[in-house]
Amino acid sequence: MHPMLNIAIRAARVAGNLIAKCYEIPDNNYEVSKKDNNYFVKSITKKAESLIVEIIRKFYPHHTLLSEELRELYSGKNTDVQWIITPLSGTYNFIKRFPHFSVSIAVRIKNNTKIAVIYDPIRNELFTASSGKGTQLNGYRLRGSTARNLNGTILVTGFPVNQKHSIKNSYIILMKKLFIQCADLRRTGSTALDLAYVAAGRVDGFLEMGLKPWEFTGGELLVRESGNLITDFTGGNDYLVSGNIIAGNSSIIKVIFKTMSKDLMQCIE
Incomplete structure (x- = not known):
């Protein structure tokens, strides 16, 4: 396994576990309103993002990170390698307690995407890809649809x-x-x-x-x-x-x- 893929998996799982814990054990004293919901999910997203950034920085301190949550670049000395982070894809689903959201981490090297991890913490489904090595779901190789027209799709x-x-x-x-x-x-x-x-x-x-x-x-x-x-x-x-x-x-x-x-x-x- 590519070492950066291994780190991406680790970071996605840690962030996903935090998100799943917050999803499964809601605060009973939490007052539901649009404002509070936005604050609540943003707080969780920032915490998840911080965990991801911390893990990546530990192993690759000089790489550049593009954060979805803060919409900014964590510039590193090595600008050829860029980690693109989405700590929570499916924010509104999370807010409404609709169990369909994920953590996404990708690595681009010299403007080409080489590593990808998408983790669904509720279903414990880990989608991974490494350039030239195929796509896997929990370790099993994936192939896309074989449909030839839109009928039945x-x-x-x-x-x-x-x-x-x-x-x-x-x-x-x-x-x-x-x-x-x-x-x-x-x-x-x-x-x-x-x-x-x-x-x-x-x-x-x-x-x-x-x-x-x-x-x-x-x-x-x-x-x-x-x-x-x-x-x-x-x-x-x-x-x-x-x-x-x-x-x-x-x-x-x-x-x-x-x-x-x-x-x-x-x-x-």
Whole structure:
């Protein structure tokens, strides 16, 4: 096992265990309100992030860290290696006690994602990937969906919760067309797990726009190492900049582009 993958796993498990403990043993004296909920989950997220940063810094003190929670870079002497951390993907699920959230850690070396870990602490599912070594779930190799068209497929998507007014009508129209053609269209609330599920073949495809790098970097490698593809809305590799992503096997991506290309282009105009 790659030493950085080993450290990423350790950090993800420690953070995930903290999150699971807070989820399973709620404070009975806790007054539920939107303000308190936000403060509560932010406090947990910061603690989880601190645990992750502490473990990485112990073994790799000179590496650079990009934190999802603080939206800032912990600059190190070695800028060629960047750890991208999402301590809690699925914040609203956690707040509402919907058991679907995860910890995501990725390592990029010279602008290429080489290591990825996504950990679901509630199901104790550990998704891992190392460049050229494939994707695994709890040590077992994963392959993606074998679907050849949208008939009978499950697709997953997401919407910008804090920017609902910015969702373009063309994107809503696209979602409607996909929903008509596939068996089901879902929004789970955790981008990291969405992409992990594409890698595992639990869902057949993923489509979302306007994502931030920390939301999908770990999942990106899981998808690619499971034999699937990931592209932007133009069929290229600019998703790290645009945040617009389509993921799935080559057939599913081709079908989406063939039938929805006009709507996809309108989404990014």
